[in-house]
Amino acid sequence: MRILLYFDEDSSRHSLVRELRIRGADVVSALDAGMAERTDEDQLKWAAANGRALYSFNRGDFYRLHTLWLRGGRFHSGIILSRQDLSLGEQMRRLLRLINRLTPEEMQNRVEFLNHWQA
Numbered sequence: 001m002r003i004l005l006y007f008d009e010d011s012s013r014h015s016l017v018r019e020l021r022i023r024g025a026d027v028v029s030a031l032d033a034g035m036a037e038r039t040d041e042d043q044l045k046w047a048a049a050n051g052r053a054l055y056s057f058n059r060g061d062f063y064r065l066h067t068l069w070l071r072g073g074r075f076h077s078g079i080i081l082s083r084q085d086l087s088l089g090e091q092m093r094r095l096l097r098l099i100n101r102l103t104p105e106e107m108q109n110r111v112e113f114l115n116h117w118q119a
Contacts, residue, residue, distance in 0.1 A: 009035070040061045091114065
């Protein structure tokens with residue numbers, strides 16, 4: 001089984017979602033889920049409840065939430081954080097590499113920085 005992805009509102013570029021889906025990735029955006037304009041905490045709750053790794057450019061806030069959740073004994077399905085300056089093609093290649101190399105179990109309660117997944 002592959003990692004299921006959830007893109008928060010900041011990272012939900014339609015062209016990236018479409019290209020990942022064409023390549024077989026299971027991606028849900030905040031818009032798809034009816035989660036537009038919700039808090040970061042709500043985004044992470046939705047992703048965790050639906051077994052999806054959250055993808056975001058909001059590195060500081062989600063890393064902080066990750067730390068708070070683990071300290072509080074709460075669990076999530078993984079968080080993938082990226083810089084906004086990566087091209088769509090580079091984001092796609094790195095996300096595909098990540099979801100093809102790690103299992104959903106390996107992503108549990110883990111934060112991955114997309115800049116570490118270059119070729």
